[in-house]
Amino acid sequence: MTAGFESVQQRLSELEAHLEQENPILINAVQGFRRLDSVAYELGLLAKNQSFANQVPWWPLIAILGTFSAGKSTFINDFLQQDIQRTGNQAVDDRFTVVVYGGDERSLTLPGVALDSDPRFPFYQMSQQIERVAGGEGKRIDAYLQLRTCRSERLRGRILIDSPGFDADAQRTAILSITDHIIDLSDLVLVLFDARHPEPGAMRDTLKHLVADTMRRGDSSKFLYILNQIDTAAREDNPEDVVAAWLRALGEVGLTTGRFYTIYSQSVAVPIPDPIRRQRFEHKRDRDLGEIYERIAQVEIERAYRIVAALRSTATILADESIPLLITAVKRWRMRTLLADIGVISTLIVLFLIWSISAGHWQGLTYQPGWLTILENLGLTWTLETLEMLLFIGMIAMHIGISRLITWSLLSWLKKQIAQEKLPGNIIDAFLMNVHRWQTIITGQPVGWNAWAEGRVAKVLHDCEAYVQSLNERFTHPSDTPRQ
Template identity: 60%
Template sequence: MPSTADAVQQRLKELESHLEQENPVLLSAVQSFRAIDEVAYATGILQANQTFSSQIPWWPLISVLGTFSAGKSTFINHYLGEKLQRTGNQAVDDRFTVVVYSADPISHSLPGVSLDSDPRFPFYQMSRDIAHVDDTQDDGDSSRIDTYLQLKTCHSDRLRGKILIDSPGFDADAQRTTILRLTDHMIDLSDLVLVMFDARHPEPGAMRDTLRHLVRDTINRPDSGKFLYILNQMDSAAGEDNPEDVVAAWLRALGEAGLTAGRFYTIYSPDAATSIPDEHRRARFEKKRDEDLAEIYLRMERVEIERAYRIVAALRKTATDFSEGSMALLQQAKRRWRRRTLITETILVVLLGSAFMAWSLQAGHWHGLVYDPQWLDLFTTVSWGLWGLEGVLAVLLIGGHFTIRRLAALSVMPWLRKQVDKHNPPGDVIGAFQRNTRFWRSVLSGTPSGWGRKSRNTLDEVLQNCENYIQTLNERFTNPRGLPDKPRRAQSATETDSASA
């Protein structure tokens, strides 16, 4: 039976085999992740059954956020052409629903543990974070993850090669803290984020807390361009004397939350639209809806482009965080350990030497600054006469040395745990520190095991490759010189199916 480490490597090989046909740039990115993994294995930051590449989804990921009754599920059903998600004016689903393609025309709902245990999906091992936030769940217990996550399959061609996530509403509830934690995680991993608001609520100012989390906390992100802000169910405003006032009120609310620029869409679902008696008003609403829906759908169809840039950005961040975060912190911790060990031993040697000198002076074996040679002869005779005295002293000294090393390492641990919690560096820095302070590791070296010029050169090469990957993607998706386009090979049906496997 293959080991866990072998299973991880096998999954990477399968991913490489798929990307070799779909996107050679991402194939190179997998190999760069492997290079970081090798350095992490050597330094103890990663175990043999782990890989940094499993911390990101390799399939394009679209997230749909919003408040309860904002029309998220209705929008998703219309996009997929299938009534997959329940809809209604009240909260109809309080879990994150990850929707993936399936060749089976019958949709299936699977429990959250299916996501927690599969590294291909964006919530891999999320039960650990849920346990950290949810006081009702014990660490290591993945049973309650079903409370927050579910997986659904759908036989829609629009899902081929991508993953769609429907989120629960942001309104206050008993699980709000965990929901927001999972939402932040989902946003970080997504290539495209649709943020929906309900046009039927004429007082958006009452939702300041929600707007603050959905808008203010996202507009300053370096990837803020992946957010689309959508005022949904706009057909409800068709009966207003001036429906533009509804849009203006929402624009003011979003502006107060910090959103002063960017695209703002107004849509409603054709499948659940309110009847608009006035023909001219209906035509105007439908025209605006169709234009905005077409633009949103186009962004959703082109999410693969964002996916490629997102993965390269994640690769660059992993290499940078590993070098400047994990290894810098590990090196700092080891130097603290070395300094505390040597200082403690120096103090003890000085104290013992001082005690011996004081005892000798009190016993009268020193005359001024000259030591009595008779005492030296007596000490030598007694030492040779006592069998094993030197061995006993050696054992005591060695034992004291390793005891001091151990106590010094324990004294560094509280500081190290605090730094890890604060900065959240990639990998297991605490485990690597424990490995670097074992009894066979030299206390004289401040450099962690497995970390040297070759390792640094490897990470520098990965960072340089990231720049090359971005340039290659730019050449693939842009043409600033205006040269004639080269014909691209069409993707076969087999490749398309494998992309959604």
């Protein structure tokens, strides 16, 4: 455990050293995560080889989502100016591909375990999540993920994720679970649709997951909806009808505001004989691609705000939900255990006294309990002190048994509460740690939760406001005062 703790701290120190040159403001965010870690360690919410900081991707993350043959891989190849992703009209890759910068001239492909076992990437321990939603699939992590390197300056300091198509039936549950995980962590999400299929009504399930379910999110502005391969509509009498059909379909599932981009790849474009129409299509394509590439270029700024928001969210949920739930569980366990102890032990004492009186006899003014007489008749000469000690040990054993029964009964309730929300920290482990501590039964408070711990969480929340202000001062100038 000590080795694991030192390894985590070493990784955080390396991250701080990297951020010192890239974005010093985020060093403060790392230190904020360290404060939350220290509180969680004391409460038992985190193992010493874990850190809340490792649950946040620290590199700008861009996700490319869409249906099969929507041109996702071609878009990535054009952006990186290298052919690293296979392309085609049919499904050419059924795995999530994480593309990162690599120093080698060749593009290397590594198995999914490279992502599942490295906390620097957003798929750390993804096999466990896959196993939860699709039993037996967690061990097949290589069938879902792969890591690919590319020596492109546009990729330096960024991570791109190319997804498999959504209209796949096989492995659908696990794929959608991974997709939701990607959406939560990404700084920018590009959702591509195929203009060659002008009947979007047949894809309502896909549209619902990619559009309707995201419009209710607080970070919906990070989604860019793109109708790709629009060049195929250039020979239509009214190419605008294709765009209008998609706009209606997206409007039906909730997308009524925001930009809807129309693009196509120059390298695989369908020839447009009419020069006037070709110029109009190229102009629209170049303008939309320029805006998309600009958003990608600014993803580092969005990443900084996203990390501060993740720190604030972790601290808020920890203070408002995780710890209160743990406190409630501990108090319920303590109250039920004490009441059960009093009830059971009182009953045993009363029954014991009744039996002792009924079996005893008077010797002068001294009462000799019947059970002592029986022991003497059996040749046992235990002293009263010895018997009291045995009785005390029996009461402790009874308390432990009662405590375990109540613990098991509360665990099912606690798991239901946790299942309703995605809470930071392992509340089950923290609860089990507390029910094995004597101080918990005395104080009724979780071990490690005190004014010091509460103050550290409050400080993180207070500092987050200062971090946001520092980011605003770095990237904006509301007073029109030049930055020195």
